[in-house]
Amino acid sequence: MNDVNKQSRSNKFEKRRKNTKKISILMIVASILILILLAIWIFGGKDKDNTTSNSDTFEKENMEIEDDHNLTDQEESDAEDNELTENQSSEDLENDAMNEENNDAENENTDSEEEMEIETEQVDPSDDNVIEAYTGNWQPIGTVQEGPHTTNYDGGSQDRIEIKQAVMSATGLSEDMIEHWVGNGGDQKVVSTVANSANTEYYRVYLSWIDNEGWQATKVERLKELQY
Numbered sequence: 001m002n003d004v005n006k007q008s009r010s011n012k013f014e015k016r017r018k019n020t021k022k023i024s025i026l027m028i029v030a031s032i033l034i035l036i037l038l039a040i041w042i043f044g045g046k047d048k049d050n051t052t053s054n055s056d057t058f059e060k061e062n063m064e065i066e067d068d069h070n071l072t073d074q075e076e077s078d079a080e081d082n083e084l085t086e087n088q089s090s091e092d093l094e095n096d097a098m099n100e101e102n103n104d105a106e107n108e109n110t111d112s113e114e115e116m117e118i119e120t121e122q123v124d125p126s127d128d129n130v131i132e133a134y135t136g137n138w139q140p141i142g143t144v145q146e147g148p149h150t151t152n153y154d155g156g157s158q159d160r161i162e163i164k165q166a167v168m169s170a171t172g173l174s175e176d177m178i179e180h181w182v183g184n185g186g187d188q189k190v191v192s193t194v195a196n197s198a199n200t201e202y203y204r205v206y207l208s209w210i211d212n213e214g215w216q217a218t219k220v221e222r223l224k225e226l227q228y
Contacts, residue, residue, distance in 0.1 A: 125221060130204075133221040141166040143214030151190060151209070153182060162215050167192050167205045170217035180226060190215075193226070202226055 120136040143162055152159045163182060168175070176197040185191040188209035195202045202223040207215045 123219065129224050129227055131222045131224055133219060135219050136170065136217070138166075138170050138217040140210045140213035140216040141169060143212070145214075146212070149188065149209055149211065151184070151188070153184075153190075159215075163190060163192055163207060166207055166215040166217050167194055167203075170205055170220050171203045173203070193223075195226070 118136050118138065120134040123133050123135055125131075125133045141162055143158075145158055145162075154160065160182065164177075164179065167173070167179075168177065171177075171194065173194065173196055178195045178197065178199055179192065180195060180202075181191075181193040183191055185206060190207050192205045192207065193202070194205065202225065204221040204223055205217055206219040207217050210216050
């Protein structure tokens with residue numbers, strides 16, 4: 001009977017020992033698993049942080065590069081604007097200088113015209129066909145002819161061109177005036193009979209040649225009608 005009890009106690013002890021061993025093994029395994037999970041969580045989190053940090057750094061570098069590009073583009077644009085502004089300023093200065101020169105030239109011409117204002121004086125008419133006759137301080141028209149002068153009465157000759165200009169200056173007629181007659185009026189002198197473009201006003205103009213200065217009107221007669 002005692003042997004049976006001893007054997008029963010021995011079996012219970014063996015079972016208890018086995019259970020304790022299993023529990024210990026399970027606890028060890030569980031501890032290892034916990035350690036593995038902790039390691040994965042810790043090191044995995046660091047890798048994620050590093051990835052995020054690397055991603056943030058990359059994005060930051062890209063933004064800095066873009067900012068540099070934008071800054072460079074802005075600087076180039078500002079430089080172009082400054083260059084355009086400088087060019088425009090130079091052009092404005094040149095235009096102002098040209099306008100000032102033109103104004104000065106116009107003022108000089110105006111002053112010259114005022115100084116050379118034509119003064120006329122009534123004189124006796126040469127015949128009954130004259131309404132009025134007057135002389136004036138007309139200046140020689142100028143010429144391109146040089147050397148000894150012989151009047152050329154042919155149409156289109158330099159003399160005819162310059163005679164027409166002198167007649168226009170003395171009478172105030174326009175370029176489209178009508179030349180009815182141009183003839184010899186004496187040594188280095190001519191007489192020109194002309195009309196306005198409507199052929200309703202008639203003038204007889206006396207001119208003299210001045211060496212190196214051209215034809216100069218000396219007297220103008222306003223006629224009643226044309227006489228051939």
